[in-house]
Amino acid sequence: MRNLLLILFGGLALAMTPPASAQNGLDPENTLLIELEAGTVTVELLPDVAPQHVARVKELAREGFYDGVVFHRVIDGFMAQTGDPTGTGTGGSSKPDLKAEFSKELFKRGTIGAARTQNPNSANS
Numbered sequence: 001m002r003n004l005l006l007i008l009f010g011g012l013a014l015a016m017t018p019p020a021s022a023q024n025g026l027d028p029e030n031t032l033l034i035e036l037e038a039g040t041v042t043v044e045l046l047p048d049v050a051p052q053h054v055a056r057v058k059e060l061a062r063e064g065f066y067d068g069v070v071f072h073r074v075i076d077g078f079m080a081q082t083g084d085p086t087g088t089g090t091g092g093s094s095k096p097d098l099k100a101e102f103s104k105e106l107f108k109r110g111t112i113g114a115a116r117t118q119n120p121n122s123a124n125s
Contacts, residue, residue, distance in 0.1 A: 030054065032061060043112060050101040053114055053123065060093055060125055081115055083125045092124030 026044050034041040047054040060066060065085070072089045073081040084091040100120040107113065114123035 032057070046105075049103045049105055050114075052098050053101055056095065056098060056125075060095075065093060065125065083115075085125075095124065097121055098123045 024042065026042070030045040030047055032043040032045065034043060045054045045057065066083065069082055069085055070087050071080045071082040072084055072087045073079075081089060085093075097119075098114070098121065100116070100123070102120075105111075116122040
């Protein structure tokens with residue numbers, strides 16, 4: 001989705017679901033809610049920046065792929081990774097990997113992106 005390996009785009013929740021209605025003026029079709037023990041995190045998806053990655057996240061979320069998935073890697077003050085159903089950082093979905101959709105959008109606090117291997121076209125879940 002974006003040019004850094006900060007957070008797996010897909011694995012964003014213990015129970016990730018699209019909201020029933022727009023919150024804070026966000027498009028409900030491109031908004032995800034992540035239910036965590038500490039509260040709800042609202043994620044705005046940007047299909048104009050990364051259309052294939054956004055479509056994959058929505059597809060996996062609707063299938064329940066992320067339900068119960070843990071954050072398997074957390075570096076305090078830097079990043080958190082999730083999206084691997086094995087909880088090891090080596091798994092993904094059974095779907096084909098996605099081609100990179102790099103953009104000039106800057107990573108700042110709260111930005112999510114796709115983790116990948118050294119192969120830029122290896123983002124998955």
